[in-house]
Amino acid sequence: MKRYLLLLVCLLSTVLGAYAQQYILSGKITGQKNEPVAFASVYIRSSTYGTTANEEGVYHFKLSPGTYNVVYRLAGYAVKAETITITDHDEAHNVQMQDEEFRFSQVSDKWRNNQDPGDTIMRMVIAKRETHLNEVKGYSCAVYIKGVQKLLSTPKSLRSAAVTRALDLDSLGRGILYQSESLSAFNYQSPDKVKEITIASRNAGINTAFGYNKASDLQANFYHNIFSIPGLSTRGYVSPLASNAFNFYRYKLIGSTVQNGQTIDKIEVIPKHEYGQLFKGNIYIVEGDWRIYSVDLMLRGKSNSLNLVDTLQVRQQYIPITDSVWMPVSVLFNFKGSVLGFKFGGYYQGIYNNYKLEPAYPDGFFTGEVLRIDTASNLKTPAYWVANRPVPLTALEIRDYEKKDSAAAYHKTEAYLDTLQHTKNGINYPGYLIFGYNASNRTEKDSLYIYPFLQTFYYNTVEGFGINAKVRYTHIIDDFHSFAVTPALRYGFSNKIFSTNMLAEYRDDPFHNSKYWVNFGSDVLDLNNVGTRSLYFNTLSTILSENNYVKYYRSHFGAFGYQREVANGVLWSASLNYSSRTQLYNTNLGHLVDVKDKEFTSNNPLAPAGTPPDDRSFLFPENQALSFTTAATFTFDQQYITRPTGKFNLPSKYPTLTVTYHKGFEGVLGSDVNYDFASADVSQYNIRIGLAGYSAFKLTTGGYFNNKRLYFMDYYHYLGNQGTTFDPTYIGSFHFLPFYTYSTNGGFLEAHYQHNFAGSILNKVSFLRSLKLEEIIGANFLTTKGNPNYREFYVGVQRLIFRVDYGISYAGNKKYLQGIRIFYGIR
Known part of the structure; x- marks a missing residue:
């Protein structure tokens, strides 16, 4: 435990130490036309300490007195290195960067005789992909995450005073909807163990759709074959460095340049197919080492099956930590989109500082806790953030924080709480019809749901x-x-x-x-x-079709x-x-x-078919039952987040096992039942299958090893379905199985499998592509002593909460039912 506390203290010191120096180096980075160079990386050469400019090209970070070789980098611009001396005061240093010049010089003459020099270079890189992927067995670093979501324009017809006031928009319908930032200590151990400790976090506004607010959200690693973007796509994307990348991409060498004695090749990444899970853009390679220098790649919603946004730009910069190890110093997700005439955009950026390679983690450090949020992380003052954030806020971001902080203070006043309670507790009748009605008091400690x-x-x-x-x-x-x-x-x-x-x-x-x-x-x-x-x-079904199921x-x-x-x-x-x-x-x-x-x-x-509906045939006598149930669910490699208010488990990449036991006691308190039942259930959801979507399965077996006395409601029952509508949200359900016919007091085995292709098939059909439909196939199986070998097979399409399936079922050797089943969000 002492070793653990010592390591934690060291990590916190590492995170804050870089920002605890005496003087600030700051300035503005511009291009050849004096345009701001947004998100340029700025770092000290031969160190792992740096920062990134903000949207307006302004940067700052703290340094001790001394002379530094400061590097300014961004894809599209030539790298610039400046020697800067910090004495006994803050230093302002503006920088003008030149457009990058990559050309076929003598350095790259060896590629002139190749018909496809870009392909040749990328074959070298791909051959070393696994080496670079696995060269670091563990590391720790300090991470700063910043996110901003903005409204870029609003339709004039909807730009009312109420909308402008509610969203805090300017006269052109622009404004910040949401911004967040966090400071964390991040730890990694190969192959997939992570632990992040959030020291400070802040947000303002409402996160409208998606967000990346922790370091693990922005672990953009193109050395993996598949690049995933949670929240924006249910499918993965082929990395330009994937082992099979030549099946999907062509590469063109734009040119080369020499930076700090190293040759950097600029490679254009060209998808072989217009539509698919493929990037386009540029990737920069360190020649000889055949590793990533930086990345500037783009995805488009219509072409690349993005949800929620129209475009996503992914930028990444690597720097050498040692002579043989390079690590990312920054990553940027820049996005734009539109919905119903509203145009929005924004970014999420991560800055990585103070790398420590191969740290000696104590035993038990990695427990499955992937994120721990400090109890005081969201209580940091504005002064703390001014002193410790590595990226300066823009004027608009400062104004947004100030206004929302002021609004938050007002929202705690008695007058506002009284008004809010009356407003939010008002009933919405269409909403109550489907979703019910919620009301709460001012403190929200007491709530009522109808x-x-x-x-x-x-x-x-x-x-x-x-x-x-x-x-x-x-x-x-x-x-x-x-x-x-x-x-x-x-x-x-x-x-x-x-x-x-x-x-x-x-x-x-x-x-x-x-x-x-x-x-x-x-x-x-x-x-x-x-x-x-x-x-x-x-x-x-009872009223409209006389089906009293x-x-x-x-x-x-x-x-x-x-x-x-x-x-x-x-x-x-x-x-x-x-x-x-x-x-x-x-x-x-x-x-x-x-x-x-x-x-x-x-x-x-x-009752047999044809029995009249007023039948009063005997099913079971009046009875009493005392029963005991116990169950244990085992989630292997359970990962979780610890917040100040509790533990929150995350989905596991391994199957979950549930073991259940039921016991009916006879003669106790007049109980009439006497049975013992046990079952085992193995299930897993969201099994990623490369570019082909994801699968889910559930396998359950069990039975009664004592069934001396039990009644129909004590039988083991299944989640069947009769009628046109069905609920596909649970993988253990059937499409056509009658509700009661297969219920058993003996042994059983049921199996369910479903695969969602996530658009990988229909995306190839031009007139269906814009619908972003997801294709689904699946099968269900059940066998019991009295009713062996019931099977179902189905295909379907899904979009958001809407789904339509067509299936066919067999009971034994005979076809049972076939038809369409629909789901539209109501269960």
Whole structure:
């Protein structure tokens, strides 16, 4: 532990040490026409200390007294090195950079006889790709991340006083929507262990779509075969240095130049296909070492399947840390886009300082915690940021911070809080219809959620028309403790059954996902305990097509449970449940819409086909059940973020294993059940398959090794589907499987696989390309003792929340069903 604390102190000292010197070197960088040179890298030669100019070409950083060789670099301009002496005062030093001159000089005569010198050079680089990728086994550095999202123009028709005021726009409809910055200590150990400690963070405004606010978000490494851009594309992009890059790119040598005794070749990257996951632009290579010197590449939304933005420029600068190791000193993501006539743009940049190669990390340093945010990171004063940020703010950014800080102070006043509470608690009726209604007090420690209208009023053949009124009240005690209660009232006007129940939850340790819960009362429940159709969709199918798919029973119950992450990646839960169950029958068989040759079915799901809907056949006697359930979920290589308010787990790149055990106790408190059930579930989502999208799968097996006495609701059920709509958000669901037919009290095996090509096929069809559709294929399988070898196969297309699938299913050796299934965001 002492070694860990010592290393942490050293890292913090490293991050802040570079900024704790006495004097400031500052100035403005311009080009040949006196235009500002934005985002130019500025660093001290033979060191790993530097900065980047802001959008206006202004730079500054702190230096001790002495003489320095300061290097100014940016793709498109010739590198400039200046000798600057710092004495006993701040030093202003403006620089004018010349346009880059890459030409076929004597230095590059050896390439003249090659028909494709650019290709020849890139073959050398690609041959050394893995060497450069793996040459550093570990490092630490200080990282500064800066992000700005701006509105560049607003349609005149929408430039009202209210919009201008709300977004703080100027007379031309321009303004900053969001800006953020952070200072972190970043640590890496091969092959993929990272740990970042955020020392300071600040943001103002609303992040409208996407963001990169931590160092690991901007780890742009073109030595990997596939370059990923989270948030902007579901697919990866082929790196110009990929091992198979010549299948996708041509390369043209523009020319060469000599910088600090090294020959730098400028290579134009030319995609072989206009549309695809390919970059275009320039890459600069250190000749002889055959490594990246800098990168200036571009992606376009229509050509390269970008979401949210129209263009994305990726710039990166490398510097030598030692004679044989180069590392990035800066990276820039520069973007522009438009939506509904609003034009926006912005950037995210990362600056890397004070590299330490191969640090001796103590045992247990890399625990899966990829980011720890210091408790005081967002409490730093404006004076702290002025003293420690390596990139000066522009005048517009300073004004934006000041205005938003002033607005934030006003937003804490009594008058504003009173007005805000009244405004935000106003009901939006269309929103309430689908999403429900939220209200909270001024401190937001107390909130009330009323469930949507679509889940409140319903119709089925057992209860007729009914009301299912449900609300959730939440109280936040402090940052680590909260509780919520959810009372519900349900009444069926046809069977006259009134039910009331309440769920209460108490969370006491957000760092271990700890939760207690109690649930008691009475309710009308689905015989399939994993769910079939929502009240809304069952109402529609019952009224419009006379398909009363869901079968109900009555339960009086009481239950309590507990869950906790007992170790990183191991979530354990347990619950005890007691219930009294009663069979129900159809009581309302009236036709609101008379469907020809169609009739309701019995509420007994096992009744033979043709059984009249008013059937009162026996399914189970009134019974009592005391049962115990425990489960453990193992997430291998669990990575997580630690914030001051808790631990937040991230998706793992490995499968997740869940082991479950159910026990029914006979003779205890009058319980009638006696069974033992166990299952194992292996699943994984978002398995990246190169350029071809991503896959997901789920495999579950289990069964009853004691089934002496149990009832239909105690069977193992599946997430089937009947009707045209379906819910594809869960990989373990079926498209055509009937809700109750395959439910079992024996053994089973179910398997699900789905692959999303993320547009890699339809993007090649010109008239479909602009739709940005995602192609999907999948298969589902189930086998049980009584119903072996049920299979489904499907294809589909998806865009945002909308999806349409066509599939076919087989029961044993016979075709069962085929047809279309749709999803439009409502479950």
